[in-house]
Amino acid sequence: MADKIVLELKGLNKSFNQGESKIVILNDASFSIKKGEIVALIGPSGTGKSTLLYTAGLLDKADSGDVIIDGKMTSKLSDNQKTKLRCKKIGFVYQQHNLFADFTAGENVMLPLLINGVKRERALEIAKSHLDKMGLINRINHRPMEMSGGEQQRVAIARALANSPMLLLADEPTGNLDPYNSEVVFENLLLRVRNDNMTAFIATHNPILAKKMDRKIALVDGKLVDIDLKENMQVLENSSMGRKILEAFK
Ligand SMILES: Nc1ncnc2c1ncn2[C@@H]1O[C@H](COP(=O)(O)OP(=O)(O)O)[C@@H](O)[C@H]1O
Ligand SMILES: [Mg+2]
Numbered sequence: 001m002a003d004k005i006v007l008e009l010k011g012l013n014k015s016f017n018q019g020e021s022k023i024v025i026l027n028d029a030s031f032s033i034k035k036g037e038i039v040a041l042i043g044p045s046g047t048g049k050s051t052l053l054y055t056a057g058l059l060d061k062a063d064s065g066d067v068i069i070d071g072k073m074t075s076k077l078s079d080n081q082k083t084k085l086r087c088k089k090i091g092f093v094y095q096q097h098n099l100f101a102d103f104t105a106g107e108n109v110m111l112p113l114l115i116n117g118v119k120r121e122r123a124l125e126i127a128k129s130h131l132d133k134m135g136l137i138n139r140i141n142h143r144p145m146e147m148s149g150g151e152q153q154r155v156a157i158a159r160a161l162a163n164s165p166m167l168l169l170a171d172e173p174t175g176n177l178d179p180y181n182s183e184v185v186f187e188n189l190l191l192r193v194r195n196d197n198m199t200a201f202i203a204t205h206n207p208i209l210a211k212k213m214d215r216k217i218a219l220v221d222g223k224l225v226d227i228d229l230k231e232n233m234q235v236l237e238n239s240s241m242g243r244k245i246l247e248a249f250k
Contacts, residue, residue, distance in 0.1 A: 027222025
Protein backbone atom coordinates (compact mmCIF):
# COMPACT_ATOMS: atom_id res chain seq x y z
CA MET A 1 0.00 0.00 0.00
CA ALA A 2 1.50 3.26 -1.09
CA ASP A 3 0.18 5.50 1.62
CA LYS A 4 -0.18 3.24 4.58
CA ILE A 5 0.42 5.18 7.80
CA VAL A 6 3.18 3.67 9.91
CA LEU A 7 3.31 6.21 12.74
CA GLU A 8 0.48 8.44 13.85
CA LEU A 9 0.73 10.87 16.76
CA LYS A 10 -2.70 11.93 17.88
CA GLY A 11 -3.40 14.87 20.19
CA LEU A 12 -0.30 14.37 22.30
CA ASN A 13 0.17 16.46 25.41
CA LYS A 14 3.24 16.41 27.58
CA SER A 15 4.73 18.79 30.09
CA PHE A 16 7.41 18.69 32.74
CA ASN A 17 7.48 20.32 36.15
CA GLN A 18 10.69 22.20 36.72
CA GLY A 19 10.63 23.56 40.23
CA GLU A 20 7.75 25.98 40.44
CA SER A 21 7.19 26.22 36.73
CA LYS A 22 5.66 23.88 34.23
CA ILE A 23 7.14 23.60 30.75
CA VAL A 24 4.88 22.43 27.98
CA ILE A 25 6.64 20.29 25.36
CA LEU A 26 3.67 18.90 23.43
CA ASN A 27 0.39 20.75 23.20
CA ASP A 28 -2.18 18.75 21.26
CA ALA A 29 0.52 17.67 18.82
CA SER A 30 -0.61 15.52 15.92
CA PHE A 31 1.23 14.19 12.93
CA SER A 32 1.55 11.09 10.79
CA ILE A 33 4.22 9.41 8.70
CA LYS A 34 3.50 7.17 5.74
CA LYS A 35 5.35 4.03 4.76
CA GLY A 36 8.67 4.75 3.08
CA GLU A 37 8.90 8.37 4.21
CA ILE A 38 12.00 9.74 5.86
CA VAL A 39 11.00 12.66 8.04
CA ALA A 40 13.32 15.08 9.81
CA LEU A 41 12.40 16.33 13.26
CA ILE A 42 14.18 19.67 13.43
CA GLY A 43 14.70 22.47 15.87
CA PRO A 44 17.26 23.88 18.29
CA SER A 45 18.16 21.89 21.38
CA GLY A 46 15.70 22.09 24.24
CA THR A 47 12.61 22.18 22.01
CA GLY A 48 11.55 18.63 22.88
CA LYS A 49 12.84 16.48 20.01
CA SER A 50 14.12 13.71 22.31
CA THR A 51 10.96 13.80 24.39
CA LEU A 52 8.84 13.41 21.27
CA LEU A 53 10.94 10.56 19.83
CA TYR A 54 10.98 8.69 23.14
CA THR A 55 7.20 9.08 23.30
CA ALA A 56 6.78 7.91 19.70
CA GLY A 57 9.09 4.97 20.45
CA LEU A 58 7.06 3.98 23.55
CA LEU A 59 10.06 4.58 25.79
CA ASP A 60 8.26 7.48 27.46
CA LYS A 61 4.58 8.23 27.94
CA ALA A 62 2.57 11.29 26.99
CA ASP A 63 0.24 12.86 29.57
CA SER A 64 -2.58 12.30 27.11
CA GLY A 65 -3.17 11.49 23.47
CA ASP A 66 -2.16 8.39 21.55
CA VAL A 67 0.74 6.97 19.60
CA ILE A 68 -0.54 4.68 16.86
CA ILE A 69 2.00 2.28 15.39
CA ASP A 70 1.08 0.36 12.27
CA GLY A 71 -2.59 0.95 13.06
CA LYS A 72 -2.34 -0.13 16.69
CA MET A 73 -3.28 2.35 19.43
CA THR A 74 -0.78 2.09 22.25
CA SER A 75 -2.06 4.32 25.05
CA LYS A 76 -3.94 1.51 26.79
CA LEU A 77 -1.33 -1.21 26.32
CA SER A 78 0.50 -2.64 29.34
CA ASP A 79 4.25 -2.08 29.65
CA ASN A 80 4.79 -5.66 28.60
CA GLN A 81 2.64 -5.31 25.47
CA LYS A 82 4.46 -2.08 24.59
CA THR A 83 7.84 -3.74 24.94
CA LYS A 84 6.75 -6.53 22.62
CA LEU A 85 5.42 -4.10 20.04
CA ARG A 86 8.60 -2.03 20.26
CA CYS A 87 10.86 -5.06 19.83
CA LYS A 88 8.94 -6.18 16.77
CA LYS A 89 8.31 -2.94 14.92
CA ILE A 90 10.68 -0.20 16.06
CA GLY A 91 14.41 0.34 15.79
CA PHE A 92 15.84 3.14 17.92
CA VAL A 93 19.18 4.90 17.49
CA TYR A 94 20.18 7.04 20.47
CA GLN A 95 22.38 10.11 20.37
CA GLN A 96 24.97 8.24 22.43
CA HIS A 97 25.42 4.79 20.98
CA ASN A 98 24.20 3.00 24.17
CA LEU A 99 26.01 -0.18 23.18
CA PHE A 100 26.71 -2.76 25.88
CA ALA A 101 30.34 -2.25 26.83
CA ASP A 102 31.04 -5.90 27.72
CA PHE A 103 29.64 -7.23 24.46
CA THR A 104 31.35 -7.29 21.08
CA ALA A 105 29.89 -5.46 18.08
CA GLY A 106 28.51 -8.78 16.82
CA GLU A 107 26.87 -9.60 20.15
CA ASN A 108 25.38 -6.11 20.42
CA VAL A 109 23.73 -6.49 17.00
CA MET A 110 22.58 -10.05 17.77
CA LEU A 111 20.87 -9.04 21.00
CA PRO A 112 17.55 -7.71 19.61
CA LEU A 113 17.33 -10.78 17.37
CA LEU A 114 17.84 -13.17 20.29
CA ILE A 115 15.23 -11.26 22.29
CA ASN A 116 12.81 -11.77 19.41
CA GLY A 117 13.43 -15.51 19.51
CA VAL A 118 15.76 -15.86 16.53
CA LYS A 119 18.11 -18.85 16.93
CA ARG A 120 21.74 -18.03 17.75
CA GLU A 121 23.23 -19.26 14.50
CA ARG A 122 20.75 -17.34 12.37
CA ALA A 123 21.14 -14.24 14.56
CA LEU A 124 24.89 -14.32 13.97
CA GLU A 125 24.34 -14.59 10.23
CA ILE A 126 21.98 -11.58 10.24
CA ALA A 127 24.30 -9.56 12.49
CA LYS A 128 27.18 -10.25 10.11
CA SER A 129 25.20 -9.04 7.14
CA HIS A 130 24.18 -5.82 8.92
CA LEU A 131 27.71 -5.10 10.11
CA ASP A 132 28.97 -5.80 6.60
CA LYS A 133 26.53 -3.27 5.12
CA MET A 134 27.87 -0.73 7.63
CA GLY A 135 31.43 -1.50 6.55
CA LEU A 136 32.24 -3.07 9.90
CA ILE A 137 32.57 -6.79 9.34
CA ASN A 138 36.22 -6.65 10.43
CA ARG A 139 35.04 -5.19 13.76
CA ILE A 140 32.63 -7.98 14.66
CA ASN A 141 34.71 -9.24 17.60
CA HIS A 142 35.65 -5.82 18.94
CA ARG A 143 34.11 -4.21 22.00
CA PRO A 144 32.73 -0.65 21.79
CA MET A 145 35.73 0.79 23.65
CA GLU A 146 38.04 -0.46 20.90
CA MET A 147 36.16 1.46 18.23
CA SER A 148 35.97 5.10 17.15
CA GLY A 149 32.85 7.20 17.78
CA GLY A 150 31.76 6.84 14.15
CA GLU A 151 32.23 3.07 14.25
CA GLN A 152 30.32 2.78 17.52
CA GLN A 153 27.43 4.71 16.04
CA ARG A 154 27.44 2.51 12.93
CA VAL A 155 27.19 -0.56 15.18
CA ALA A 156 24.28 1.11 16.97
CA ILE A 157 22.57 1.65 13.61
CA ALA A 158 23.20 -1.99 12.62
CA ARG A 159 21.64 -3.02 15.94
CA ALA A 160 18.58 -0.82 15.39
CA LEU A 161 18.10 -2.31 11.92
CA ALA A 162 18.81 -5.94 12.91
CA ASN A 163 15.15 -6.90 13.29
CA SER A 164 14.20 -5.15 10.02
CA PRO A 165 11.86 -2.83 11.93
CA MET A 166 9.10 -1.11 9.97
CA LEU A 167 9.89 2.16 11.78
CA LEU A 168 13.29 3.59 12.57
CA LEU A 169 13.49 6.37 15.14
CA ALA A 170 16.82 8.14 15.51
CA ASP A 171 17.65 10.88 18.00
CA GLU A 172 20.43 13.04 16.55
CA PRO A 173 22.21 9.84 15.49
CA THR A 174 25.33 11.67 14.39
CA GLY A 175 25.11 14.57 16.84
CA ASN A 176 28.23 13.50 18.73
CA LEU A 177 30.45 12.98 15.68
CA ASP A 178 32.76 15.39 13.89
CA PRO A 179 31.35 16.91 10.67
CA TYR A 180 33.11 14.44 8.34
CA ASN A 181 32.04 11.31 10.24
CA SER A 182 28.60 12.75 10.78
CA GLU A 183 28.12 13.06 7.02
CA VAL A 184 29.46 9.56 6.28
CA VAL A 185 27.44 7.81 8.98
CA PHE A 186 24.30 9.76 8.07
CA GLU A 187 24.60 8.83 4.38
CA ASN A 188 25.03 5.22 5.42
CA LEU A 189 21.91 5.38 7.55
CA LEU A 190 19.79 6.99 4.81
CA LEU A 191 20.99 4.48 2.24
CA ARG A 192 19.96 1.57 4.44
CA VAL A 193 16.57 3.08 5.18
CA ARG A 194 15.85 3.85 1.52
CA ASN A 195 17.10 0.51 0.19
CA ASP A 196 14.81 -1.40 2.53
CA ASN A 197 11.86 0.97 1.99
CA MET A 198 11.78 1.57 5.71
CA THR A 199 10.04 4.50 7.39
CA ALA A 200 12.14 6.83 9.50
CA PHE A 201 11.74 9.76 11.88
CA ILE A 202 15.10 11.35 12.59
CA ALA A 203 15.82 14.26 14.91
CA THR A 204 18.55 16.67 13.92
CA HIS A 205 19.54 20.26 14.65
CA ASN A 206 21.70 20.23 11.52
CA PRO A 207 20.04 21.92 8.49
CA ILE A 208 22.35 20.15 6.01
CA LEU A 209 21.29 16.72 7.27
CA ALA A 210 17.64 17.79 7.51
CA LYS A 211 17.62 18.73 3.82
CA LYS A 212 18.56 15.18 2.82
CA MET A 213 15.23 13.89 4.13
CA ASP A 214 11.78 13.90 2.49
CA ARG A 215 10.03 16.27 4.89
CA LYS A 216 11.02 18.62 7.69
CA ILE A 217 8.83 18.82 10.78
CA ALA A 218 9.43 21.29 13.57
CA LEU A 219 8.13 21.43 17.12
CA VAL A 220 6.75 24.94 17.38
CA ASP A 221 5.03 25.98 20.60
CA GLY A 222 4.10 22.38 21.31
CA LYS A 223 2.70 21.61 17.85
CA LEU A 224 4.22 19.63 15.00
CA VAL A 225 4.48 21.74 11.87
CA ASP A 226 5.66 20.74 8.38
CA ILE A 227 7.83 23.72 7.49
CA ASP A 228 7.67 23.14 3.74
CA LEU A 229 3.90 23.47 3.46
CA LYS A 230 2.71 26.89 2.30
CA GLU A 231 -0.34 26.76 4.54
CA ASN A 232 1.93 26.59 7.61
CA MET A 233 3.93 29.70 6.74
CA GLN A 234 1.70 32.05 8.72
CA VAL A 235 1.86 29.90 11.85
CA LEU A 236 5.66 29.82 11.60
CA GLU A 237 6.01 33.53 10.96
CA ASN A 238 3.75 34.37 13.89
CA SER A 239 5.94 32.53 16.39
CA SER A 240 9.43 33.49 17.53
CA MET A 241 10.50 29.82 17.48
CA GLY A 242 8.89 29.43 14.06
CA ARG A 243 10.85 32.38 12.66
CA LYS A 244 14.10 30.97 14.08
CA ILE A 245 13.40 27.63 12.46
CA LEU A 246 12.55 29.16 9.09
CA GLU A 247 15.75 31.16 9.14
CA ALA A 248 17.93 28.12 9.90
CA PHE A 249 16.23 25.36 7.95
CA LYS A 250 14.45 26.85 4.96
N1 LIG B 1 12.55 14.19 32.70
C1 LIG B 1 12.51 15.51 32.58
N2 LIG B 1 12.14 16.30 33.62
C2 LIG B 1 12.07 17.65 33.50
N3 LIG B 1 12.35 18.32 32.36
C3 LIG B 1 12.73 17.59 31.29
C4 LIG B 1 12.84 16.16 31.32
N4 LIG B 1 13.23 15.72 30.10
C5 LIG B 1 13.37 16.83 29.33
N5 LIG B 1 13.06 17.95 30.04
C6 LIG B 1 13.08 19.32 29.52
O1 LIG B 1 12.27 19.37 28.38
C7 LIG B 1 12.83 20.24 27.39
C8 LIG B 1 13.00 19.49 26.08
O2 LIG B 1 14.02 18.51 26.23
P1 LIG B 1 14.44 17.53 25.07
O3 LIG B 1 13.27 16.70 24.69
O4 LIG B 1 15.64 16.80 25.55
O5 LIG B 1 14.79 18.54 23.88
P2 LIG B 1 15.76 18.37 22.62
O6 LIG B 1 15.94 16.90 22.39
O7 LIG B 1 15.08 19.08 21.50
O8 LIG B 1 17.04 19.04 22.99
C9 LIG B 1 14.13 20.76 27.98
O9 LIG B 1 13.87 22.03 28.52
C10 LIG B 1 14.45 19.77 29.05
O10 LIG B 1 15.17 20.36 30.09
MG1 LIG C 1 17.66 15.77 22.27
